[in-house]
């Protein structure tokens with residue numbers, strides 16, 4: 231499903247974010263990617279969604295050769311991947327429910343279905359009462375949950391959650407992680423990038439540890455070391 | 457593209473139009489000004505060209521023969537005139553025909569008809585009307601007729617010289633064409649730049665938004681679409697305003713303008729109405745092209761996320 235082969239990513243001005251990454255993620259897996267700040271977790275997510283192109287190596291996602299994917303097919307790829315962005319990436323001029331709906335609107339889903347699904351998703355992340363608020367009027371944790379609702383909107387085959395609990399208290403964080411596990415049980419491949427030890431240990435699934443852009447360990451049923 | 461997305465794109469375009477109402481209004485004003493200048497230039501030019509044509513059609517040389525000139529002599533002269541390379545047409549009106557025409561023209565005027573009856577002879581003169589192939593050829597024909605050898609037969613030569621009027625109209629037409637073209641071009645350039653900048657500004661301020669849209673899987677067309685819809689809206693509204701302004705302005709000034717071209721039957725309003733659909737179509741086409749093309753150009757760079 232996802233296959234990194236000797237991938238390196240060098241940002242402009244010679245910042246090496248990833249070097250020589252080999253990583254295979256199979257359908258239905260739950261993979262936690264851990265590592266200190268700047269280790270390269272977000273960069274891995276960006277490569278998977280074609281937000282960045284690898285500098286070197288071969289990368290395949292959902293059958294697409296990411297080194298050669300043409301711009302016109304990127305939307306098709308992205309519609310199959312839900313992302314909870316570390317910085318939320320909510321449309322500032324749109325309300326909570328409009329934000330969630332937008333992801334479905336770009337997929338040509340009929341309006342009456344969208345309406346129902348948005349309600350359901352917002353109930354899932356416990357934000358029904360805030361559905362007409364604008365992102366400015368939300369707390370960090372609330373924005374994060376809107377981002378999660380949007381990521382789940384199109385029933386993606388891959389869900390990438392980049393630090394989805396960063397702004398949440400422990401109770402809420404645990405609820406979110408349980409939600410991710412549930413989504414995973416329903417068949418979605420989940421990639422969770424975080425540096426929250428308790429969260430990773432709670433999941434008890436495969437853990438890939440990054441340090442300075444390299445994979446230093448890859449353990450199934452792992453725990454956060456470092 | 458599916459029906460849903462077209463509907464959505466239209467909705468997004470209209471919403472964006474309203475959200476940036478002031479910018480939209482400014483853009484519409486500029487497009488409208490360009491359209492008014494461009495279309496007034498075209499209408500005025502058409503009017504003047506018709507006036508020139510009418511004036512040109514009215515030029516001719518009338519030759520009146522003396523009462524006692526023999527028919528055969530007249531025929532000789534007609535023959536010679538027809539041979540002239542400058543002559544386009546030579547129309548002969550014999551005395552009898554001239555009389556009938558005169559009677560016809562004054563058929564309600566009993567006094568004139570009665571006095572005509574009293575005369576034994578036909579008092580009217582045989583006439584020929586000559587038209588030249590080009591306006592510049594008339595003097596040559598007049599010179600030809602002024603020759604010594606025709607003195608005895610010709611009573612008078614009437615050269616209806618509209619040349620001064622025509623030259624004047626030509627000069628006006630040229631300066632209108634030039635001036636209208638330059639001002640029109642300037643305004644069109646301004647409107648393209650303005651729309652261009654409006655959209656660039658919007659896109660710049662909404663660059664983050666566009667980036668997010670792309671990251672959740674929006675296609676370029678889904679993002680571009682609303683801007684095109686906006687461009688079409690600009691065009692539609694500008695066209696309506698332009699046509700309304702043109703109508704009322706022309707309605708107001710048409711009588712005066714007609715007075716100026718008093719000899720000619722065209723009125724400005726008449727022109728406007730005859731060519732209404734062409735004017736409307738052209739204005740619409742131009743304004744929508746202005747709106748859409750500039751928005752597409754402005755978008756181009758920002759879609760490479």
Ligand SMILES: Nc1ncnc2c1ncn2[C@@H]1O[C@H](COP(=O)(O)OP(=O)(O)OP(=O)(O)O)[C@@H](O)[C@H]1O
Pocket residue numbers: 241242245246247265266267268269270271272273274316425
């Ligand atoms: N757009 C960019 N341009 C240049 N350098 C970048 C860019 N994005 C990230 N980097 C660099 O690449 C490295 C990896 O960044 P990345 O965002 O992947 O880290 P991370 O593991 O997600 O960190 P965090 O836990 O703080 O989110 C860092 O050194 C960072 O400074």
Ligand SMILES: [Mg+2]
Pocket residue numbers: 271272273316392
């Ligand atoms: Mg990160």
